[in-house]
Amino acid sequence: MDEQPFSFQIAKNQSVFLFFKGKQIKIMKGKEAEKLVSRLHAAKDEKEIQLLLAKATGNFKHGNERK
DSSP: OOSOOEEEEEOTTSOEEEEETTEEEEEEOHHHHHHHHHHHHHOSSHHHHHHHHHHHHOSOOOSOOOO
């Protein structure tokens, strides 16, 4: 996780948009989003943030994606 492929954006309504290499891959709302935001704010460094975002996105890549 030395790269930073994941990013996020928090909307006014507290929804969290998750991105992988600039493409939106997931939207989180409600309690799930609140929990993620609190963990992101408590993260010590960028590496921990990337790990939290990777876990939040789940298994979205299966190896058969086109390049």
